[in-house]
Amino acid sequence: MPEQNRHPMPGWLIALVILWGLSAIADLLWLTLDRAIPSWDPADHLIGSLNYWWSLQHAQWLSGDWWHSLWTLSSKYPPLLYIATAPFISLLGRDIEPAILVNLLFTALLLGSVFGLGTHLFSRRVGLWAAGLCLLFPRFYTVRTEYFMDYPLTALVAASFLCLTLWRDAQRAWQQWLWAIAFGVWFGLALLMKQSALFFLAIPLLWVAVGTLQQRAWGRFAQLVVASIITLLMFMPWLQTNWLFQISAGFNSNVKSAIAEGDPPLNTIAAWIFYVIDLPNAVSWPLFIVPVLGLGFYWLKLLPHERDRQHDQTSLQWLAVFFAGSYLLWSAIFNKDFRYIMPYLPVVAVVLGYGLTRWSRRWRSIRWGTVCLATVLTLLNLFPVGGTPGRALAQALSPGSRHYPDMHTQFPIQTVVDEIIQAQPYQIVNLGLLHSTALLNQHNVTYYGNRRDFRVYARRISNNDRHLDQDVRSMSWFLSKTQERSPSAQERRRQNAVLQTLRDSPEFRRFKSWELPDGSRLNLFHRRVPAVEVQPLSNIDEITPSGNVQLTRIIVPSQVPPGQPVPITYEWIGSWEQLHSGLVLLNWRNQATLPRPQSMQNGWIHDHAIGLGTLHPQPIQANQFISARATVEPHRPFRVTERTAMLPPSTLSSGTYMLEATYLNRETGETYPIDVPLTTTIAINTNAVPIPAPELDWVSQLRLLAKTLPDGVAALDPVFDQLGRINLYDPVQNYTVQAEKTLAYRLQQEPQNLDYAYGLALARVLQRQVQPAIAALKQIVDLDNDNPNAHAYLAFVNLYAFRPGEAKTAIEAALELNPGSAEFQAIDGIASLLRGNVWQAWQRGQTALKLSSR
Numbered sequence: 001m002p003e004q005n006r007h008p009m010p011g012w013l014i015a016l017v018i019l020w021g022l023s024a025i026a027d028l029l030w031l032t033l034d035r036a037i038p039s040w041d042p043a044d045h046l047i048g049s050l051n052y053w054w055s056l057q058h059a060q061w062l063s064g065d066w067w068h069s070l071w072t073l074s075s076k077y078p079p080l081l082y083i084a085t086a087p088f089i090s091l092l093g094r095d096i097e098p099a100i101l102v103n104l105l106f107t108a109l110l111l112g113s114v115f116g117l118g119t120h121l122f123s124r125r126v127g128l129w130a131a132g133l134c135l136l137f138p139r140f141y142t143v144r145t146e147y148f149m150d151y152p153l154t155a156l157v158a159a160s161f162l163c164l165t166l167w168r169d170a171q172r173a174w175q176q177w178l179w180a181i182a183f184g185v186w187f188g189l190a191l192l193m194k195q196s197a198l199f200f201l202a203i204p205l206l207w208v209a210v211g212t213l214q215q216r217a218w219g220r221f222a223q224l225v226v227a228s229i230i231t232l233l234m235f236m237p238w239l240q241t242n243w244l245f246q247i248s249a250g251f252n253s254n255v256k257s258a259i260a261e262g263d264p265p266l267n268t269i270a271a272w273i274f275y276v277i278d279l280p281n282a283v284s285w286p287l288f289i290v291p292v293l294g295l296g297f298y299w300l301k302l303l304p305h306e307r308d309r310q311h312d313q314t315s316l317q318w319l320a321v322f323f324a325g326s327y328l329l330w331s332a333i334f335n336k337d338f339r340y341i342m343p344y345l346p347v348v349a350v351v352l353g354y355g356l357t358r359w360s361r362r363w364r365s366i367r368w369g370t371v372c373l374a375t376v377l378t379l380l381n382l383f384p385v386g387g388t389p390g391r392a393l394a395q396a397l398s399p400g401s402r403h404y405p406d407m408h409t410q411f412p413i414q415t416v417v418d419e420i421i422q423a424q425p426y427q428i429v430n431l432g433l434l435h436s437t438a439l440l441n442q443h444n445v446t447y448y449g450n451r452r453d454f455r456v457y458a459r460r461i462s463n464n465d466r467h468l469d470q471d472v473r474s475m476s477w478f479l480s481k482t483q484e485r486s487p488s489a490q491e492r493r494r495q496n497a498v499l500q501t502l503r504d505s506p507e508f509r510r511f512k513s514w515e516l517p518d519g520s521r522l523n524l525f526h527r528r529v530p531a532v533e534v535q536p537l538s539n540i541d542e543i544t545p546s547g548n549v550q551l552t553r554i555i556v557p558s559q560v561p562p563g564q565p566v567p568i569t570y571e572w573i574g575s576w577e578q579l580h581s582g583l584v585l586l587n588w589r590n591q592a593t594l595p596r597p598q599s600m601q602n603g604w605i606h607d608h609a610i611g612l613g614t615l616h617p618q619p620i621q622a623n624q625f626i627s628a629r630a631t632v633e634p635h636r637p638f639r640v641t642e643r644t645a646m647l648p649p650s651t652l653s654s655g656t657y658m659l660e661a662t663y664l665n666r667e668t669g670e671t672y673p674i675d676v677p678l679t680t681t682i683a684i685n686t687n688a689v690p691i692p693a694p695e696l697d698w699v700s701q702l703r704l705l706a707k708t709l710p711d712g713v714a715a716l717d718p719v720f721d722q723l724g725r726i727n728l729y730d731p732v733q734n735y736t737v738q739a740e741k742t743l744a745y746r747l748q749q750e751p752q753n754l755d756y757a758y759g760l761a762l763a764r765v766l767q768r769q770v771q772p773a774i775a776a777l778k779q780i781v782d783l784d785n786d787n788p789n790a791h792a793y794l795a796f797v798n799l800y801a802f803r804p805g806e807a808k809t810a811i812e813a814a815l816e817l818n819p820g821s822a823e824f825q826a827i828d829g830i831a832s833l834l835r836g837n838v839w840q841a842w843q844r845g846q847t848a849l850k851l852s853s854r
Contacts, residue, residue: 012115012119012124012127012128015128016111016112016115016128016131019111019131019132019135020104020107020108020111022135023104023107023135023144024104024107026141026378026382027100027101027103027104027107027144027145029383030145030382030383030405031097031100031101031145031405032097033383033405033407034145034405034406034407035405035406035407035408035409035410036405036406036409037409037411037413037439037440037444038096038147038443038444038447039438039439039441039444040436040438040441040443040444041148041443042146042147042148043441043443043444043446043447044443045077045081045082045147045148045149046096046099046147046447047443047446047447047450048073048074048077048079048081048082049081049082049085049086049089049099049147050089050094050447050450050451050454050620051073051074051082051450051620051621052070052073052074052079052082052083052085052086053082053085053086053089053090053094054454054620054626054628055069055070055073055620055624055626056083056086057090058626065625066625066626067237068241068768069623069624069625069626071237071238071241071242072241072242072623072624072768073621073623073624074242075241075242075245075249076242076245076246076249077149077194078191078192078193078194078195078235078238079192079238080152080189080192080193081102081149081152081193084102084105084152085098085099085102088101088102094451095451096147099147100145100146100147102152103144103145103151103152106151106152106154106155106156107144107155109155109156109158109159110134110154110155110158110346111131111134111135112131112159113155113158113159113161113162113346114127114130114131114134114158114346114349114350115127115128115130115131116162116166117130117158117161117162117165117346117347117350118130118131118349118350118353118354120162120165120166120169121165121315121318121319121350122312122315122350122354122357123357125357126350126353126354126357127350127353129353129356129357129367130346130349130350130352130353130354131349131353132353132371133283133287133349133352133353133356133371133374134345134346134349135378136284136287136371136374136375136377136378137282137283137284137287137345137349138281138282138283138284138377138378138381138398138400138401138403139281139282139283139338139339139342139345139401140154140342140345141378141381141382141403142381142401142403143339143342145403145405148339149193149194150194150339150340150342150343151342152193153190153193153194153196153197153342153343154342154343154345154346156186156189156190156193156197157190157197157200157201157343157346158343158346158347159186159190160183160186160187160189160190160197160201161200161201161204161322161346161347163179163182163183163186164179164183164201164204164205164208165318166179166182167179167180167182167183167208167223167227168208168318173219176219176220176223177223180223180224180226180227181226181227181230183227184226184227184228184229184230184231184234185230185231185234187201187227187231188230188231188232188233188234188235189234191231191234191235192234192235192238195246196340196343197343199326199329199330199333200322200325200326200329200343200344202325202329203321203322203324203325203326203328203329204318204321204322204325205224207321207325208224209221209224212224240802241768244800263334263335263336264336265334266332266334271331271336272331274331274336275327275330275331275336275338275341276327278338279348281338281398281399281400281401282338282342282345282348283345283348283349283352284374284377284397284398284401285396285397285398286370286373286374286377286397287352287356287370287374288352290355290356290359290366290367290370291351291352291353291354291355291356291358291370292352292355293355294355294356294357294358294359294366294367295351295354295355295358297358298355298358303358303359303360303363304360304361312354316351316354319347319350319351322344322347323344323347323348323351326341326343326344326347327341327344330344356370356371373397376393377393377394377397377398377401380393380394381394381398381401381402381403382403382404382405383404383405384404408517409439410516410517411439411440411516412514412516412522413440413444413445413448414448415514416431416445416448416479416512416514416522416524417445417448417449417452417455417456418452419511419512419524420449420455420456420477420524421452421455421456423511423526424530424534426534426536426615426616426632426638427455427532427534427611427614427615427616428454428455428456428457428614428615428616428617428618428731428732429449429455429456429457429476429477429614430457430458430459430475430477430729430730430731431445431449431456431457431458431459431475431477431478431479432458432459432461432471432475432477432478432479433445433458433459433460433461433478433479433480434461434462434478434479434480434481434495434498434499435480435481435484435486435495436460437481437484440479440481440484440522441458441460442458442459442460443458445458445479446458446731450620453616453617453628453629453631454617454618454620454628455616455628457731457732458479459728459729459731461475461478461498461728462491462494462495462497462498463491463494464494465494467725468494468497468498470695470725471498471725471728472498472501472502472505473694473695474695474725474729475729476526476527476530476531477511477524477525477526477527478498478502478508478524478525479522479523479524479525480495480499480502480522480523480525481516481520481521481522481523482520482521482523483518483519483520484520502525506528507527507528507529508525508526508527508528509525509526509528510523510524510525511524511525511526512524529643530643531612531642531643531644531694532611532612532614532640532641532642532643533640533641534611534615534638534639534640534641535638535639535641536636536637536638536639537573537637537638537639539637540636540637542573542637543573543574543575543637544574547574547575547577547578547635547637548574548575548578548663548672549572549573549574549578549579549582549584549610549663549674550572550573550574550674550675551570551571551572551661551674551675551676551677552571552572552573552639552677553569553570553571553677554568554569554570554571554659554676554677554680555568555569556568556569556680556682557682557691558682558683559682559683559684559685559688560648560682560683560684560685560688560690560691561684561685561686561687561688561689561690562648562649562650562651562652562684562686563647563648563649563650563652564647564648564690564691564693565645565646565647565690565693565694565696566645566646566647566648566682566691566693567643567644567645567691567692567693567694568606568643568644568645568646569641569642569643569644570584570641570642570644571639571640571641571642572584572610572639572640572641572642573637573638573639573640574637574638575634575635575636575637575638576632576633576634576635576636576637576638577634577635578663578665579610579611579615579638579640580610580611580615580632580634581665581666581667581668582609582610582663582664582665582666583607583608583609583610583663583664583665583666583738583741583742584607584608584609584610584661584662584663584664584674585605585607585661585662585663585664585742585745585746586605586606586607586608586659586660586661587603587605587659587660587661588603588604588605588606588646588648588657588658588659588682589602589603589657589658589660590602590603590652590653590655590656590657591655591656591657591658591681592655602652602653603652603657604646604647604648604649604652605703605746606646606697606700607699607738607739607742607743607746608642608644608697608699608700608738608742609666609699609734609738610640610642611640611642612642612644612697612698613698613730613732613734613735613737613738615640616628616631616632617629617630617631618732618734619732619734619737620732621732622727622731622732622733622736622767623733623767623768624732643694644694644695644696644697645693645694645695645696645697645700646696646697646700647696647700647704648684652684653684654683654684654685654686655683655684656681656682656683656684657681657682657683657684658676658680658681659676659680659681660673660676661673661674661675661676662674664741664742664745666737666738666741671745697735698726698729698730698735699735699738699739699742701722701726701735702723702726702735702736702739702759702762702763703739703743703755703759705718705719705722705723705762706719706755706758706759706761706762706763707755707758707759709758709761709762709789709793710754710758710784710787710789710790711789712788712789712792713789713821713823723766733766733767736763736766736767737763737767739759739760739762739763740760740763740764740767740769743756743759743760743763744760747760747779751779752783754780754783754784757776757779757780757783758780760776761773761776761777761779761780761793764776765797770797770800770801771801773797774794774797774798774801774806777790777793777794777797778794780793780794781794781810781813786817787817788813788814788815788816788817788818788821788824789814791810791811791813791814791817792810792811792814792821792823792824792827794806794810795807795808795810795811795814795827795831796827798810799827799830799831799834802834804830804831804832804834804835805835807827807830807831807834808828808831808832808835811824811827811828811831812828814827815828820851821851822847822848822849822851822852823848825844825845825847825848825851826844826845826848828844829841829842829843829844829845829847829848832844
């Protein structure tokens with residue numbers, strides 16, 4: 001190619017590539033040396049990355065159900081970080097490091113955005129220096145090697161603000177439209193990274209919107225409207241699915257966390273200067289003092305001038321709008337955390353880059369000396385070099401920024417997971433943790449368990465006095481660490497109580513123990529006789545040629561009183577495919593009513609999944625239909641033994657009850673009868689002595705809880721309190737699927753059964769199946785039309801689905817039956833507000849407040 005036709009890479013682009021390359025080398029070296037266990041938040045996010053990686057491996061782009069499951073996969077945080085990480089996991093594996101490497105992409109975006117912002121507002125030199133400063137800010141390089149949302153959010157907010165700035169200053173219509181659309185897209189991506197992007201961009205967006213209205217620039221205002229619509233279209237699918245959870249999550253993460261962490265109240269000066277005090281630590285003292293002095297001397301005309309000061313002043317005012325808006329909004333939020341406000345630092349970098357470049361000509365050595373010192377501090381903070389003098393220097397000039405790789409930690413979480421899988425290779429396992437610390441918590445154990453094909457999950461227990469016994473009775477695996485002292489005396493007491501129970505109970509044994517480097521021990525406890533046992537059969541002739549499920553044995557007491565839990569053992573054999581996909585519809589009927597009546601009024605049911613929902617693979621998380629990787633040959637024969645409990649109703653008449661069993665394939669809907677051993681009977685006798693029994697299976701508990709729903713508000717707290725515990729015990733909430741499938745089948749046989757209808761509606765609500773839940777609630781309204789609570793439930797679910805018209809109709813029916821309910825008035829007010837009737841919403845709200853104060 002002729003020399004004159006070549007287009008060499010611009011110098012500024014070479015400089016940015018070099019900066020990014022140096023950052024990448026430092027990050028890769030740090031990650032190579034680091035052996036740390038991820039703490040709470042990084043581990044929680046790593047779980048999300050595995051969930052989305054696996055779901056995207058099985059994408060069904062044209063399926064509405066798949067898209068719904070994708071949005072529900074992460075209810076607390078938007079999914080963009082997890083989606084962006086999926087290619088790294090696919091290419092490099094499921095370890096921690098490949099997930100963190102996604103930050104290299106956001107570093108490139110951050111450098112480009114800061115360079116663009118500095119170049120546009122000031123000069124290319126300012127842009128390059130500002131980009132370089134981003135690599136030397138302690139707040140950035142300490143977070144960049146962790147798996148948080150805040151660093152990617154910082155890059156996306158910077159890109160969004162750059163586009164908004166370019167739109168603001170664009171002169172031609174096509175440029176304005178281009179940058180308006182770009183802003184809408186980047187703002188949408190920022191919100192899909194983390195909702196808090198709104199707090200950084202709301203004030204600048206409002207500032208330019210008001211400016212366009214004051215200037216009567218209707219075309220430009222229309223561009224902002226289009227940009228906002230683009231942002232909403234990108235963000236709304238996730239928000240519409242998870243908005244209700246955002247209310248509770250916002251309260252928990254803001255108010256409750258602030259109280260727990262002792263953050264300063266908003267009526268104190270400390271709350272409003274919290275981030276001011278932190279700013280020098282975020283950027284380091286040299287990079288704070290020298291640029292600020294440069295700015296001051298420049299505006300006092302003590303340093304040489306190089307360009308139009310009026311233009312620079314306008315640019316600094318625009319940056320001040322962003323900075324002040326972000327600072328004030330975040331200071332007004334109860335919960336304070338240095339990471340939360342990090343996305344305002346790119347603007348700080350531009351201002352400091354501008355101040356640093358004021359040291360020009362004969363003063364340029366100050367600029368270079370400052371950056372060299374900041375580079376030395378970066379190395380001293382990231383790597384254990386420099387000895388005692390180096391650590392002292394780093395602590396003095398960039399306090400609290402030491403972030404060495406952990407090259408020594410040997411904590412056997414992966415070994416614990418491997419031991420559990422070896423003991424129960426055909427099931428998913430839920431591990432109860434007595435402690436939750438940065439080194440050992442429910443998130444990092446679940447992460448390591450999910451790396452093994454989503455086989456092991458962990459949940460924190462012993463955090464509620466009312467549920468201590470239930471926790472121990474409901475789980476089969478527990479993990480504790482000695483020498484672990486909780487700061488709370490109440491928490492220590494609960495942990496010690498559970499630990500003492502595990503040590504003393506003949507039902508548990510210490511399965512394995514590991515000695516840790518600090519002299520403590522990690523103890524793994526296992527129930528001697530677990531609730532579910534799965535054993536492969538050596539002879540395929542033990543099952544039928546079709547592999548159909550057989551009930552080979554039942555162990556049940558000869559007589560029991562009504563209204564008390566009854567221990568029962570079922571033993572099933574069949575092909576793995578049939579067992580894994582199998583739901584069993586179990587009817588216990590009074591012999592006196594045989595042949596079969598049309599309903600179960602004189603009997604009870606004990607429907608559940610074979611294996612009680614533990615046979616691997618299961619859906620990777622609650623409300624999902626994509627399962628983990630299958631690891632068992634489908635035609636291989638197995639025996640599944642269940643040890644659980646059932647509950648005969650207290651209203652049963654005395655007599656002998658026999659079992660009838662039907663198999664229901666949850667995948668295909670296929671049914672067939674299962675032969676029951678002829679000797680299987682149980683006598684209900686009001687004078688019988690109750691027999692100790694394990695916890696009821698979770699499907700039975702859901703059905704019992706659903707029976708109280710007609711009572712309305714009074715029933716909701718105990719119902720959802722108990723459901724919260726069941727969700728703790730069933731990590732993928734498979735019990736809701738079992739209940740839905742079995743109750744839907746039952747309702748086809750008994751369409752007038754109100755208990756089944758409430759149970760089906762509850763199961764669908766818990767799975768967030770909006771349209772099926774509405775259909776179930778409409779059936780309840782038909783059956784229980786005189787109950788105002790039935791109408792109110794229907795109204796609430798319609799509100800959740802953003803259907804205010806249908807909600808209004810339903811709640812009006814409830815109010816006709818019970819106009820004195822504060823809750824009904826509040827629902828009516830929300831429905832009116834969503835329909836645009838503000839005055840009626842206000843009236844209903846006032847009425848609700850008056851009723852609730854009585």
